[in-house]
Amino acid sequence: MDTSDAIRHYADDAIDITYDAHRCIHAAECIRGLPAVFDSGRRPWITPPAASADEIAKVIAKCPSGALHFRRRDGGPEEIPQDPTTIEPAPGGP
Numbered sequence: 001m002d003t004s005d006a007i008r009h010y011a012d013d014a015i016d017i018t019y020d021a022h023r024c025i026h027a028a029e030c031i032r033g034l035p036a037v038f039d040s041g042r043r044p045w046i047t048p049p050a051a052s053a054d055e056i057a058k059v060i061a062k063c064p065s066g067a068l069h070f071r072r073r074d075g076g077p078e079e080i081p082q083d084p085t086t087i088e089p090a091p092g093g094p
């Protein structure tokens with residue numbers, strides 16, 4: 001599989017967000033959680049300057065598929081991987 005165009009970066013001075021379209025299950029946690037930043041009807045659909053890096057990090061932590069990740073560029077706390085990895089079935093989900 002060619003992943004070169006699957007993972008996209010959306011960044012500003014505070015945070016670098018990566019989005020892997022192949023992993024997204026369209027659960028819309030991101031859109032519900034922070035619609036100013038995540039809006040699938042807009043291009044680009046992710047606009048980091050529309051909220052603080054802390055707010056964005058909090059919403060990305062709720063992404064159930066792992067499609068969204070971030071790296072802080074402002075010295076803020078980095079993502080903490082879940083240990084151990086857990087699987088939570090969702091109604092109507094995969």
Ligand code: SF4
Nearest residue numbers: 024025027028030063
């Ligand atoms: S929260 Fe994650 S899985 Fe859900 S729509 Fe956003 S990127 Fe996709």
